[in-house]
Amino acid sequence: MTWTLPNILTVLRLIAAPGVAIMFLYFARPLADWFALVLFVVAAVTDFFDGYLARAWKQESKIGAMLDPIADKAMVVIALMVITGFSGMDPWFLLPATVIMFREVFVSGLREYLGDTAGLLKVTNLAKWKTTAQMFAIAILFSTGALRYHAIKAPAFETYASxxxxxxxxxxxxxxxxxxxxxxxxxxxxxxxLK
Structure with missing residues (x-):
């Protein structure tokens, strides 16, 4: 693997994915919520820059093209699992989270099965919007956890949290x-x- 800046950003995002969950192992809430939110948002921003820089600097690579969707899926799936934990299995959250996680695993399986012909499953513009919507939703939901803990001392925060x-x-x-x-x-x- 060539260690270009786009590839480094992708690898850092891949490493950051479990870091979101690890924040809740080492820090008390609401600090864990804030750290997870910051880590998630910084990693989500690198998702834009790694692809943009790879194209602009003509540094696109097979390894980068392979790792980028894995990093995206890892970020989303791990974050959704963490939020499921602190949401108390809220059905309004659980159903869309299940759809997202199922699709991510299913499409990864399709790509694996198709092997060399997986190029026909290239990322579409709608899929990019899908990832953007997922990242925004998750970032807002992480901020909810932090706001709920602040509401204990300042009840006005409960309105913002809700x-x-x-x-x-x-x-x-x-x-x-x-x-x-x-x-x-x-x-x-x-x-x-599929035969």
């Missing part, structure tokens, strides 16, 4: 809808090769 929770959940449902649509599109494209 509002951010519902904004995050609505965004998550939008992300789940985009996730479902892109998953079905990839499945449709893969159908002729």
């Amino acid at each position: 509002a951010s929770w519902w904004i995050g959940v609505v965004l998550l449902w939008i992300a789940a809808a985009l996730t479902f649509v892109t998953g079905m599109d990839y499945f449709r494209k893969a159908m002729p090769y």
